[in-house]
Amino acid sequence: MKDKNKTPKLMKIFKKLKKILEPYEASLRLKFDLKEKYELWTDKEVKIAGKNKKEIFFAGVTIQKNYVSFYFMPIYVEPELKQKLDPELLKLLKGKSCFHIKSIDQELENKINDALQKGYKLYQDNEFI
Incomplete structure (x- = not known):
């Protein structure tokens, strides 16, 4: 996304979401910390669905054209987790995660x-972290 398309409102949302995620940097790996993209990954090699994975995405935020994407991989890994999330938050879910x-x-x-x-x-219970 080009800077001219980033509205101050989206930048503010991005910064707030990033601030919420930052405490998890202590036990996860910061993979991207860019002006418009921030991602946290695990560093532990695990087996998921019979496949070895060297890392697993946890969560991240990216500025899009008209919104900020909050990617949350735990609900992709275990869809039943959605049942434990607030219904108002789930209204903002587009796609799987x-x-x-x-x-x-x-x-x-x-x-x-x-x-x-x-x-x-x-992730802790499944020994991904």
Whole structure:
């Protein structure tokens, strides 16, 4: 995305989501920390669906044209986790693991924080971390 298309509103959302994710850097690997893209991955080699994986995506944010994508891989790894997430947050889910965030307030930040905690615990329980 070109800088001229990035609205201050989207940049603000991106920065808030990034700030929510930053505490997880301590136990996950920061793969991208760019102006418009931020991603956290595991560093532990694991076997998923019979395939060895050297790393697994955990979560990230990317600025798109009209929204900020919040990618949350734990609900892709274990779709049942969606049942434990707030219904209002799930309304923003487009596809299997991507939430389209067009605005953010403290309530949504709290719901995303809750989802991240549950996803992190899922990764711990499955020994991905």
